Amino acid sequence: MYRARKSERDRLREEIVELMQTYSVEAQQVGHAFAQRHRLHPTDLQALIAVMHAEGRGEPLTPGRLGEAIGLSSGATTAAIDRLERAGHLRRSRESTDRRLVHLRYGEPGMALAMEFFGPLGKRTDAMMAAFSDEDLDVVRRFLHGMNGALAAHRAEVLTAD
Structure with a gap:
């Protein structure tokens, strides 16, 4: 049976999706290693990341907004x-x-532990990004914003379907 060859765009799309899946798994494994090393529940790590990102944006979270951000009940958030x-x-x-x-x-002791653990990753990330122009990085940023939006929309749809 004749099988059409994949277009270059289809090949790129598949490779990008596979690379993003691999990145997601690697990032989760690094996060789990940090959580295990510091005796944190995986949910606690999600909470810390949400608090860190909100603080970085200058919009600190309330407990209620944290619960909404990571999908926890009020009691579980507390x-x-x-x-x-x-x-x-x-x-x-x-x-x-x-x-x-x-x-x-974010607490100072926790920030110190995070910097010690994730600092080397930050240096590796900076070195890798240095190989790309500002224009290249802007394309990647726009792409990831779009992908995060698509993923969040799908998550919301799936959660409301239950």
Whole structure:
């Protein structure tokens, strides 16, 4: 039976998808290694990453927004925050005149552990990115924004279907 050859675009698409899947698995394994080394639950690591990204954007998370971001119930979110706070990875901060409003901040001891563990990865990442022009990196950034949007939309659809 005659089988049509794949176009270059189809071949590239398949290779990109495979590379992204490999990247995802590698990133998860690195995250799990950090979590195991510091006796963190995988959910705790997701919480830390969400808090770190929100802080980096200048939009610290509240416990409720953290729960929404990582798909946890209120009780499970509180338990994760308590564990992370006890371990020094996270701190609760009241920065508003409304004392009921709590923001979550990355704790200094936790940040030091993260820098020690992930610092070498950051150097490897910087070295790899140095080989690309600003224009190339902008294309990659736009692509990843689009892919993250597609993945988030699919996740939301799947979760609402249950």
